[in-house]
Amino acid sequence: MYGFVYPRRYSHMLSLATAYTLGPLNMQASAVYTHIDDKTKLAESPTDKNVWTQAVYLSYKPFEKIDFNLRAFWKKSFRMPTFNDLYYADMGNSKLEPEQTQQWNLGLKYDGYNNRSLFASWGFSTDVYYNKVKDKIIAYPKGSQFRWTMLNLGRVEIKGIDVTAHVTVNPTRKLFITGKLQYTYQEAIDVTNPADNYYRDQIPYIPWNSGSALLEAQYGQWGLNYSFIYTGERYNQQENIIYNHTQPWYTSDLSLMRDFH
Numbered sequence: 001m002y003g004f005v006y007p008r009r010y011s012h013m014l015s016l017a018t019a020y021t022l023g024p025l026n027m028q029a030s031a032v033y034t035h036i037d038d039k040t041k042l043a044e045s046p047t048d049k050n051v052w053t054q055a056v057y058l059s060y061k062p063f064e065k066i067d068f069n070l071r072a073f074w075k076k077s078f079r080m081p082t083f084n085d086l087y088y089a090d091m092g093n094s095k096l097e098p099e100q101t102q103q104w105n106l107g108l109k110y111d112g113y114n115n116r117s118l119f120a121s122w123g124f125s126t127d128v129y130y131n132k133v134k135d136k137i138i139a140y141p142k143g144s145q146f147r148w149t150m151l152n153l154g155r156v157e158i159k160g161i162d163v164t165a166h167v168t169v170n171p172t173r174k175l176f177i178t179g180k181l182q183y184t185y186q187e188a189i190d191v192t193n194p195a196d197n198y199y200r201d202q203i204p205y206i207p208w209n210s211g212s213a214l215l216e217a218q219y220g221q222w223g224l225n226y227s228f229i230y231t232g233e234r235y236n237q238q239e240n241i242i243y244n245h246t247q248p249w250y251t252s253d254l255s256l257m258r259d260f261h
Contacts, residue, residue: 043094162184177217
């Protein structure tokens with residue numbers, strides 16, 4: 001391709017980690033140093049990146065004989081744009097900055113088992129989180145839906161909750177029926193500049209509501225599965241106005257399986 005920059009990337013990482021257990025409390029911490037050196041031909045190479053990211057994880061199991069855990073973490077993360085993000089024809093943006101995020105999370109998880117009962121296993125988990133993102137990388141339509149570009153959103157705040165639940169019943173010796181549910185609520189708003197018309201609007205293509213449902217039946221070597229995936233309403237531009245509104249969508253899939261030995 002005429003004028004292609006032929007990029008090369010050299011990545012160097014140094015990681016340190018530790019873990020400590022005190023009775024029912026488990027603690028972990030880590031730090032990662034990342035050095036990124038990108039080289040290009042026929043264009044000025046970007047400056048080197050030197051980044052430290054840290055994380056702290058806590059997990060607490062209050063009951064010795066019950067599989068119930070409380071968990072929390074704080075984490076800094078760093079994501080470099082890919083070569084597609086930077087240099088792909090008609091889409092790449094060579095001026096993209098790396099994405100940097102701070103994450104806070106609180107959650108709980110419970111699992112139960114009883115092989116001699118109709119309900120063989122069950123469980124649920126919930127996590128609430130808050131993220132502060134600097135220079136978030138998104139794909140953004142420019143003029144036509146078939147011509148996209150990559151850009152940074154200066155500052156984005158994300159609040160959300162994830163909920164999952166599952167149960168497996170065993171009505172006969174060979175028959176196992178499993179149901180799984182997953183739901184996510186996420187508010188991801190642009191807080192870069194209060195003077196913008198889209199200040200505190202939901203960022204493009206991030207739905208508030210999404211989720212899935214799965215039903216599995218296993219009988220001997222046969223399996224029957226049904227899955228449902230849902231993505232809620234969202235906007236395809238930075239301004240949350242009716243002209244930019246995108247309808248929800250969902251899919252249903254059915255599969256039949258047989259194992260052969």
